[in-house]
Amino acid sequence: MTIRKIIIDTDPGQDDAIAILLAIASPENLEILGITAVAGNVPLSQTQHNIRAVCELAGFDAINVYAGCNKPMLRTLATAEHIHGKTGLGGADLPCPQMPLQDTHGVDYIINTLRKEPQDTVTLCTLGPLTNIATAFTRAPSVVRRTQEIIMMGGAYFEVGNVTPTAEFNIFVDPEAAKIVFNSGIPIVMLPLDVTHKALVTENRQTAIQALETPVSKVVANWTGFYERFDIEKYGSLGAPLHDPCVIAYLIQPSLFSGRFLNVEIETQSDLTMGMSVADWWGVTNRTPNTKFISDLNDNDFFDLLTKRLARL
Ligand code: BDR
Numbered sequence: 001m002t003i004r005k006i007i008i009d010t011d012p013g014q015d016d017a018i019a020i021l022l023a024i025a026s027p028e029n030l031e032i033l034g035i036t037a038v039a040g041n042v043p044l045s046q047t048q049h050n051i052r053a054v055c056e057l058a059g060f061d062a063i064n065v066y067a068g069c070n071k072p073m074l075r076t077l078a079t080a081e082h083i084h085g086k087t088g089l090g091g092a093d094l095p096c097p098q099m100p101l102q103d104t105h106g107v108d109y110i111i112n113t114l115r116k117e118p119q120d121t122v123t124l125c126t127l128g129p130l131t132n133i134a135t136a137f138t139r140a141p142s143v144v145r146r147t148q149e150i151i152m153m154g155g156a157y158f159e160v161g162n163v164t165p166t167a168e169f170n171i172f173v174d175p176e177a178a179k180i181v182f183n184s185g186i187p188i189v190m191l192p193l194d195v196t197h198k199a200l201v202t203e204n205r206q207t208a209i210q211a212l213e214t215p216v217s218k219v220v221a222n223w224t225g226f227y228e229r230f231d232i233e234k235y236g237s238l239g240a241p242l243h244d245p246c247v248i249a250y251l252i253q254p255s256l257f258s259g260r261f262l263n264v265e266i267e268t269q270s271d272l273t274m275g276m277s278v279a280d281w282w283g284v285t286n287r288t289p290n291t292k293f294i295s296d297l298n299d300n301d302f303f304d305l306l307t308k309r310l311a312r313l
């Protein structure tokens with residue numbers, strides 16, 4: 001298997017943080033070119049800080065981290081401290097990071113990297129609102145066709161919304177950005193709530209992670225222990241859903257996942273359904289398929305992979 005070059009665009013968030021750890025622990029699969037911060041779960045000043053703290057937790061401080069957009073393209077920022085805690089990493093706050101934040105803006109970094117690297121060799125892994133990516137595509141349209149693929153956590157269809165009755169958080173925060181990305185023509189793999197709500201940290205899985213007894217595993221277990229309360233109260237679920245790590249696991253072992261290639265459009269007009277990702281599951285429109293919509297995963301093998309990789313850190 002070839003090593004894929006990726007840029008991770010993220011708004012940590014505990015599940016983003018675990019996704020970053022999984023990527024760092026998988027050098028035989030992924031080369032992380034850089035990590036860009038976006039405003040989302042918490043404001044940008046906190047997301048860029050959290051990325052650097054997570055890299056240092058993993059002993060991976062040679063990576064370059066960039067701050068991108070501090071608010072959605074057209075809207076006021078909506079954050080999610082009620083789920084992730086004030087810092088975004090509630091449950092286990094990390095030491096203040098020492099590694100520097102790069103001077104280059106995250107959007108410029110994305111544009112420059114896509115221009116510099118050979119065409120079709122860089123995959124964008126998006127774990128938050130799509131503001132940085134859509135801004136890069138708007139500012140430098142020529143980089144669109146240079147992008148190999150976008151693997152994103154975002155959206156929901158049969159599972160409906162987690163922030164409104166119809167919208168998932170990452171899409172809801174910046175629906176205009178999501179619309180630009182879904183209309184860009186780039187191959188998209190979407191990991192919506194339909195699949196991420198099946199990646200649950202049940203008690204046994206939590207115990208297996210804790211049993212690694214490493215500093216990293218303790219932090220991970222504290223994070224999932226912290227934010228599972230929200231999903232258990234809201235959905236009666238069996239544990240914290242690991243939304244964003246699904247993106248990285250998909251890159252490492254795509255056979256864990258299954259889905260359908262179909263058309264997805266983003267609602268940006270209706271107040272009632274703002275940010276809805278409308279998936280043409282039955283092919284009842286003549287709209288061109290633009291997305292691989294992932295709807296299922298082998299959850300036991302997913303947690304097996306995650307736990308084994310975390311053990312390396
Ligand atoms: C998404 O929103 C955030 O709260 C999580 O980090 C994830 O990316 C789930 O809706």
Ligand code: CA
Binds near residue numbers: 011013016041128244
């Ligand atoms: Ca996220």
